[in-house]
Amino acid sequence: MANGFDPSTLDSLAPEMRAMVQRRNSVLAPSYRLFYNEPVEFVRGSGVRLFDSHGRSYLDAYNNVPAVGHANPRVAQAVCEQMSRLNTHTRYVTLPVIEYSERLVSLFPEELGQVIYACTGSEAVDLALRIAKYETGRQGVIVTRHAYHGTTTEAAAISPSLGPHRPTVRWVRYVDAPNPSVEGADAGTLFAARVRQAIAELEADGTGFAAFIADSIFSSDGLQADPAGFLKPVVDAVHAAGGLYLADEVQPGFGRTGDAWWGFVRHGILPDLVILGKPMGNGMPISGVVGRPKVLERFGNDMRYFNTFGGNSVCIAAANAVLDVIEDDHLLDDIARIGRLLGEGLRNIARDYPVLSEVRGAGLFYGVDVTAAPESQEADQDGAERIVNALRERRVLISSSGPEGNVLKIRPPLVFSDADLEEFLDNFRAVMEDLSK
Structure with missing residues (x-):
């Protein structure tokens, strides 16, 4: 792991920190890693x-x-007040989840008019993949070569940055991320050509092409941001092949990339499904998939999808407070x-x-x-x-x-x-x- 603490240097730590790390290691599995040479x-x-x-x-x-911000007082107050009033799932009618959902989808292009809630970004990615595969009737998914999209079995399978021991499946194809620094003005065209080649491979082996997924700033592929617009040829290639474009906005969303609420807006593109996560509730466990109603309709009618804590009252209150802070400030x-x-x-x-x-x-x-x-x-x-x-x-x-x-x-x-x-x-x-x- 980049910037990870090396456990072999444990003895070099100050006694108090060394004792704490040893206690931590005795009860937390080795998958829990620490940052920095000195934690x-x-x-x-x-x-x-x-x-x-x-x-x-x-x-x-x-x-x-x-x-x-850490411990944002408006988010903390909203959570505490809602926790003392009601916290339940979405199988009852509760006004706050309706109002928040209306508010959330109003921040998207009008074609993206509905939302499904989950608890984590990984769950939302997993859900978006299920929707895409069901909608298209095909299985193949294309991702960039060092992408990260989550830790569920399905999301880990499309997260090559997790390393060689991640789940490997035949329905995933990897393509090099766009590199405008090297490819210049042709970056978008060349990237689309790589995606089309991967689509052809999936079709040729009988897997079929269901979806392409990327975060619009390519966070794990070394960060690629400019020039804005280089993703448009990829969307065109995906749609021409009958697939869905999945925008993973967990990292670039909620204004992170400036000027607009969502990173994909910088590229002038319209995804079919948008995945939201971590920043949505300022640390409270809430995530979601925002999509075209026509894409969500058949899945929603045919599938028994329910998430007990997805869209629960307390996390909705936190998410609403996040929007309050972004807008009011x-x-x-x-x-x-x-x-x-x-x-x-x-x-x-x-x-x-x-x-x-x-x-x-x-x-x-x-x-x-x-x-x-x-x-x-x-x-x-x-x-x-x-x-x-x-x-x-x-x-x-x-x-x-x-x-x-x-x-x-x-x-x-x-x-x-x-x-x-x-x-x-x-x-x-x-x-x-x-x-x-």
Whole structure:
């Protein structure tokens, strides 16, 4: 795992932390991994700050789940009030779930008019795949070569970034993600050609083509954002083959990429199904699939789908409060403005430190390539991890990602302010200066 704690270095930790990690390891399965060379214990959060057990403040420039900030008081109040009033499933008529659903779908193009709720992004991905396969009568799914879409058996099968021991199935085909930095203006056309080739392979072996799924900023494929619009040829290819386009908006959604509520809007495309997750409830377990009513109709009528906690009253209250904060505090405008400044600041630093070979992103979601030497294209995972851990020492949190683990991943809560941005860029520049000595 990129930016993971190495258990073999346990003895190098301070006694208190070493004892805590040992206790953790004794009761949590090995699949629970830790960040950073030196793990950090957090006891509370507020806005874009996390606080450790010694009361020290850390600037969070990584966590997208608390979209409107850690321990947001409006979300907390909504959850507490609803918990004290009613918490039940969707088989009773409850006005809040109707009102929230109306509000949610109003944020989408009018063609996407209905929603189904689940609890996690993985569940929502699993559900979207079921819908697509049932609607098309075919099984084949196409994903990018280092994608991540979840941890259920079905979602893990389309998440090659989980590694070689993930479930492997014959109905998945992998294609290289678009790379506008290398492919230039032809990136969308070339990507669509790869998708068409994968469709042909699925049709030829009798599997048939059901769906293509991607998140519109290719978070796990090293982050690809510009130029906006490069996904349109893929949608056309998918629809021409009778398949469905599934937009995984778990990471780029809710304004993350700036200017619009959803990442796919930047590309001028219209998906058939949209998958929502983590940021939707600011950490409360709620997710959903928003789709075209005609696509959802046959599945909804024929299938016995019910999720006891999907769309429960308390999580709906949290999700509604998230929309309140984004709208009342005009966060979309702030994300677009501060995101532009973030991109400019990162590029200014990269000009002074050429091992930061490329800066890509949109809104409050940026990736920075770390390479072995100036003008080198050789990925430097160790260099990326040195930067991540040096920032952690300065109590600034980011992580790394990408197929080769060399892409710095900068993705703060949406309430990131001008002062937060200045603090982040000052520390980032100081780290690069220290590491270049």
